[in-house]
Amino acid sequence: MSARVLILDIETQRAIVETFGLFKQFIGIDQVQVPTRVLCWAAKWRGEDRVMFKAAWDDNDEAAYRTMMQVMWDALDSADIVVTWNGDRFDLQWLEAEFLRLGMGRPLPYKSVDLIKTVRRWFKGGLMSMKLDWSSRMILKDRKVHHGGSDLWWDIRHGTRAEKRAAQKIMREYNEHDVELTARLFETHLPYRTDLNLALYEDTVDDGIERCVKCNSENLKKDGVKAYVTSAGIYQMYRCKDCGATSRGKRIRGTTELRPV
Template identity: 35%
Template sequence: MPNNFIGPRILSLDIETSPVVAHAWGLFKQTVAINQIIEHPRTMCFAAKWMHEKKVRFYSEFEHGPEVMFHAAHGLLSEADVVMHYNGDRFDLPRLNSEFLIAGLSPPAPYQSIDLLKVMRKNFGFPSNKLAYITDRLGLESKVKHSGHDLWIRCLASDPKAWAEMGRYNRRDVTLLEDLYEKVRPWIKNHPHVGLYTGEPDCCPNCGGVDLMRQGYALTSMGRFQRYQCRGCGTWSRSSRRESGVGNTQIK
């Protein structure tokens, strides 16, 4: 992290997990009982990147071992103001929390979360919200192609070449997350207000830019508020100062 960095520390994060290994009695419509589990699923590796750094971090059970890997994840989350991910609210973050609990770690310091999958679902109507599909449609650099399930099997067998491939795949995903974030940032509602971190309250809440165009008014039940659009990123915002109120009359 550069010493002169001002702003929210945004961490993009992506984990990869191992499959459940279990005894099954058939191939279709199987219910696997807990006592049929041979190996529980676990976090095999993760990649993370601070938005204001070039370096992409990659930790794996193969290279670092679980203890170092989970302490690193815990440390990064604790340093972050905002953690950005794709379906991480449902998948990556609870999975990591389970690993922390198993490892006897306390909760990481609180952070805010931006789940880009939720942003896609809420704002757009793409036929698929898979990250590979979305990034392709938006003309972003494509995901690293991998050899599918076979890659996971080879990683579980500690194949160094497979781990190198997994590392490339996992690292690319966090840089893609940043690219996607730049594209959809003006669509993100309730983005953590960048001005709270930069100390510049009259800025674009989503990017911190100060070049704001006056663009009409927001009329609410509380009154009239100046509305702005950021020239930098296109985010709409409005002043928190009321220009004219609605008096004391209330609709009953």
């Protein structure tokens, strides 16, 4: 058994509203003719190559929309960890709101890993942008799918049959590649995520052997110079020779009779 890690990304369709002008307009809720909604999503399980994709291209196809959301609900319900880029403020809030609106209830609890928070915590001063595209270019030497400046959202809703098909194809590639980029960045960010212990989900968790908390490798090296120090004591530090992640032992090497207050 390993942790079920789901990497996901959603795309939303624009709302249609009535307005008297183009600039600095206040749009009330009664002016909304068609609300913003989830247009499509892509997701993959860590360790698997296949990227799942579901879409509801037509605003009026309620059956397709519910099916799309149900498949995502099922995936989240079986996930231990969900990885996103800015998902805590966008993707997951959208999904949870739609589950509520559709009467699906809440999936079983999962741990959210929002990679933009890792970037803000560790790399913000050294990166010019917090965008997924920038981290992908700088770290992965890859980039988001470029859609050539065409308005995919307009073409999906209002285009000719050929324009709709072309826009849907690009949107799918755009969505799926975002998931692949997020999945690759998750692996590079793992050593910086002190809130994750993936070894807890493995069948070997209780066998008494020291393993890396990120990749479950036994190929660990003791750091004899630097120790992990808390207000209660000093712990042995370890570095994984396979993935580079650091961890500490559970036994205190040294402590004091008193504690700071």
